[in-house]
Amino acid sequence: MRLLRFLGLLGWTLVPVVVSAQSTDLASAGGASGPTRSGIPVGSMTAFPGVDISIGHDDNLTLQPTNPISSPVLIIAPYIVLEGRRGPHLFDFRYHGRTGRYSDSPDDNYNNNAFQANARLKFGVRNDVALRFDLIYGSDPRGSTDRPITNAPDRYRETGLMGRYGYGARGAKGRLEFDAEYAQRRYTNNPQAAAESDVDRSALGAAFYWRVKPKTRLLFQGRFRDFNYVNNPGSTLNSNEEVIYVGAQWDATAKTSGFAKFGYMWKNFASPTQQNDSTSSWDVGIRWSPRTYSVVDLSALQTFQESTGVGDSILERRAGIGWTHAWNSRLSHNLSYSKIRDTYLGDGTNRRDDTDAVGAKLHYQFRPWAKFGVEYTYTDRDSNEPQYPYRRNVVFFTLGLSL
Numbered sequence: 001m002r003l004l005r006f007l008g009l010l011g012w013t014l015v016p017v018v019v020s021a022q023s024t025d026l027a028s029a030g031g032a033s034g035p036t037r038s039g040i041p042v043g044s045m046t047a048f049p050g051v052d053i054s055i056g057h058d059d060n061l062t063l064q065p066t067n068p069i070s071s072p073v074l075i076i077a078p079y080i081v082l083e084g085r086r087g088p089h090l091f092d093f094r095y096h097g098r099t100g101r102y103s104d105s106p107d108d109n110y111n112n113n114a115f116q117a118n119a120r121l122k123f124g125v126r127n128d129v130a131l132r133f134d135l136i137y138g139s140d141p142r143g144s145t146d147r148p149i150t151n152a153p154d155r156y157r158e159t160g161l162m163g164r165y166g167y168g169a170r171g172a173k174g175r176l177e178f179d180a181e182y183a184q185r186r187y188t189n190n191p192q193a194a195a196e197s198d199v200d201r202s203a204l205g206a207a208f209y210w211r212v213k214p215k216t217r218l219l220f221q222g223r224f225r226d227f228n229y230v231n232n233p234g235s236t237l238n239s240n241e242e243v244i245y246v247g248a249q250w251d252a253t254a255k256t257s258g259f260a261k262f263g264y265m266w267k268n269f270a271s272p273t274q275q276n277d278s279t280s281s282w283d284v285g286i287r288w289s290p291r292t293y294s295v296v297d298l299s300a301l302q303t304f305q306e307s308t309g310v311g312d313s314i315l316e317r318r319a320g321i322g323w324t325h326a327w328n329s330r331l332s333h334n335l336s337y338s339k340i341r342d343t344y345l346g347d348g349t350n351r352r353d354d355t356d357a358v359g360a361k362l363h364y365q366f367r368p369w370a371k372f373g374v375e376y377t378y379t380d381r382d383s384n385e386p387q388y389p390y391r392r393n394v395v396f397f398t399l400g401l402s403l
Helices: 002-014 191-197
Strands: 040-042 045-058 071-086 089-102 110-123 127-140 154-167 174-187 199-213 216-229 239-253 256-269 277-291 294-306 313-326 331-345 352-367 370-383 390-402
Touching: 154 191, 174 191, 216 256, 239 277, 256 294, 277 313
Parallel strands: none
Antiparallel strands: 040 045, 045 071, 045 390, 071 089, 089 110, 110 127, 127 154, 154 174, 174 199, 199 216, 216 239, 239 256, 256 277, 277 294, 294 313, 313 331, 331 352, 352 370, 370 390
């Protein structure tokens, strides 16, 4: 019934508008982009391989308020992108690995691998389809969730499939998009701690875009998400979310590009013993380019997050700013600051966390295929409950190699 009510509300929102749509992703613009990739021909496709090697130090691996674990760390992250075209259709296959080794805390070592396949299909001027498949072997670092800390990161396997259909030419007055998504996450170790986090996620969405100026579109968007925790039948965390947005999206107009959407969201639990929640929601991403070689990114978001051991759900509010500047064709830096407030919802908790994070990166492209970087991140989380605050300093020296 909730799904039918949501679709009816969404349909009512879209009735006054005619068909057409545009992706809400904020496209890259300006800034310190790297050199043009050359790639390696592989039949009718082109491969772009690379690897990032980082050596650094983390002074609080498990995010604890006292007696933190610190260690030097080595991270090796190979990747490859295989791209191809067949007529108007685009295809790509991606692999990204990440292996971390902590010399003073081997219990926190991890091996993560992610595979992705994408297809972007065009059928005439007005119809297009985007498909994506994901297979992820990942892990939750110890202390990054509210589950009990065990003797190893919580490892999981996640598979996902997403599809989007768009009707309306990209330059048309209006465009309509529909999307659907389904994903399964299964934890593969620490069953006592993580098994109840095995979840099936599904989502349906629709968006309408109405061009009011050559580079500006109004948007009307709705989305429905469902969470089913499979290893705990009748779990009190089983729920669905509904959100309605109204906003605007604009391409590079003068010196800015981005999107801003505002609306309302609902969190509805299957169990009658849980408290449903609803509140305003927003999602904003703006890029200001005062110079072609210097960009400032602003973001703001309010959304629900799933509980990982405390409360029924989490109301997350975050804001961030980042400045990327290219001093010349080889040297660039990025400075960033973000603030996150997590309010835990549900009976039995009044927890609230405030997290501040500051980051600084310096990159030097000393060869077209090689760059060197230095990165530092400081994180400070305050909480009204004494077991959750922490401070963390992480520094990395990185070598990136790519073709």
